[in-house]
Amino acid sequence: MTIKLHVFPLSPRAFKVMWAANHLGIVFEPVLVDFSKGAHRTPEFAGRNPNMRMPVLEDGGYVLWESNAILQYLAAQKPAAELLPEDIKARLQIVKWQFWDSAHWDPACAIFAFENYVKQLFQRGEPDAREIARGEEMFARLAPVLDGELQRHRYVAGESLTLADFSLGAMNFIAEQAKFPLESYRGIQRWAADLKSLPSWQKTAAEAPAILQQR
Ligand SMILES: N[C@@H](CCC(=O)N[C@@H](CS)C(=O)NCC(=O)O)C(=O)O
Structure with a gap:
């Protein structure tokens, strides 16, 4: 299943997770969180992140918020790239x-x-x-x-x-x-x-x- 990244793409926090995914060669589906329409304040979005903030990662049933945690999740998919070493x-x-x-x-x-x-x-x-x-x-x-x-x-x-x-x-x-x-x-x-x-x-x-x- 393709990883979804819920993002407002002009934000550096969104850029952070998309950039890491691209760097690692992880195919993802970007899903726009349209701030101009208050898309982050809908009950559906709050169900993914009660802070009502993006970015949010969704991988099957697994949901993760906080951009730096998302980076760790992405790096764990491709350990050989050594963006986050085991030691x-x-x-x-x-x-x-x-x-x-x-x-x-x-x-x-x-x-x-x-x-x-x-x-x-x-x-x-x-x-x-x-x-x-x-x-x-x-x-x-x-x-x-x-x-x-x-x-x-x-x-x-x-x-x-x-x-x-x-x-x-x-x-x-x-x-x-x-x-x-x-x-x-x-x-x-x-x-x-x-x-x-x-x-x-x-x-x-x-x-x-x-x-x-x-x-
Ligand atoms: N510490 C969080 C910060 C996330 C965050 O604040 N995102 C902002 C946009 S850059 C947001 O969604 N703001 C919505 C709002 O303020 O209502 C992270 O790194 O993921």
Whole structure:
């Protein structure tokens, strides 16, 4: 049975799971969650994810929400790709970054994404300067941590591509629209360019507009 990914394809969290599936060569059916029609607030959708948020994975009767958990499920389908190694010490070096993404990086980026991108996309007014300042403060503490790692290594968890890059790297899908303050972070910029040159990134970005056409 084909895996279904319920997504709003312009979101970096949706991009994250579709990109990983494409990278692993996992065939999936993208199902549009049309935010403009409130599709995530229907009882049917809430039955899959009571948080009423996407992305959601469905594999037969198995349902999973939280993008970083979905990444682990996808990686487990293709262990030979070693995006999440079996060895516990090596594995936790990657899982650590996934937690860091959910706890710190994603919420900081989400401020810029909402103020500079989502508000414009859904005509919800002008960016709030106080919120942007709050985002900048969070960014100033977090970005040097990620940048430091990427100055020392090619990828987030070392010299090979892992789930840590998918978790943290997907935000680069909207870096320009969201106006993340990345100017002084050379390591992050070099890494983002590397990720964007991957065939799986380009395939995912190219397919996003067609998913929106399911409207
Ligand atoms: N931590 C969750 C976040 C999911 C999330 O917040 N998704 C947003 C879109 S990017 C959503 O569905 N929002 C619907 C709403 O706010 O009503 C994940 O990584 O999957």
